[in-house]
């Protein structure tokens with residue numbers, strides 16, 4: 409026992425020494441970031457550089473920490489370094505405790521000041537007005553599809569996309585009621601839909617009540633003894649509600665994709681995506697003709713979504729198409745494909761090029 413204690417003491421001294429060294433190195437890194445900040449022109453936050461740093465961490469991580477654990481640590485170090493260059497403000501779809509907040513934290517780390525907004529419209533407004541530097545908005549869910557309000561606002565607003573975030577969405581059934589005593593379940597409509605089969609099987613008699621957000625659902629569940637809520641872990645923690653059943657989403661790979669909106673897009677990082685919205689003439693073969701330059705230049709399209717052209721002042725039964733393609737606008741193949749597409753389209757708006765989500 410005495411030997412084990414001696415060994416423990418020695419190992420902890422080793423940890424302390426390494427922590428001191430780690431702190432020295434992290435601060436040396438921060439000083440370099442400050443110098444970079446003074447030399448840089450234009451935006452201080454550089455999503456393309458951050459993506460490169462995070463990819464390099466995964467490639468060069470010697471372990472035993474997992475690549476993701478190492479990336480999370482460096483993510484926070486970069487977040488703190490960037491705050492020394494420029495304190496950032498970031499808007500997300502509130503209130504606190506939503507998946508949007510988790511997405512904003514995953515992408516920017518904990519250093520920025522976060523502003524919860526009551527709607528997606530408010531996030532666009534806050535970025536446009538310069539109240540915040542960046543906004544995080546949901547764009548699509550792997551189970552439920554497009555977030556159409558975001559698509560409409562991307563079309564009508566001058567803001568650009570400078571980053572993307574993939575967040576695995578795990579829904580928790582939370583509250584003080586039991587499965588047999590709960591009379592209703594609160595959640596956001598999208599979350600209720602994503603847990604539809606589970607609810608049919610395990611809570612068939614409870615009324616499903618859609619509310620403005622998952623965090624609001626959690627708040628309501630604190631006030632009613634026969635109510636449960638479906639929300640994320642953060643909301644459960646925030647409202648001190650126990651998790652009754654974990655991960656009740658019908659699809660375990662349920663993921664929401666968010667984009668970061670700003671006054672600028674991002675430079676090339678080496679593994680990028682470009683988003684655009686366009687419309688074709690209302691005649692046979694028009695969409696085929698419009699997209700042909702992508703195939704000719706070997707550019708892959710990762711998303712094709714159509715929406716009524718209403719918010720762009722289009723007529724009834726006219727559509728706009730949202731495209732995500734692989735590559736950056738500055739890549740030769742993408743640049744040539746986009747030029748040709750622009751000549752064929754009725755209308756094109758480039759929404760921006762940005763690094764693909766790293767983790």
Ligand SMILES: O=C(O)C(=O)C[C@]1(C(=O)O)C=C[C@@H](O)C=C1
Pocket residue numbers: 441444445448452453454455457458461485486487489490493
């Ligand atoms: O390389 C830069 O431009 C930096 O400012 C440094 C740094 C970093 O900490 O690595 C910080 C913020 C930027 O968003 C990207 C990278």
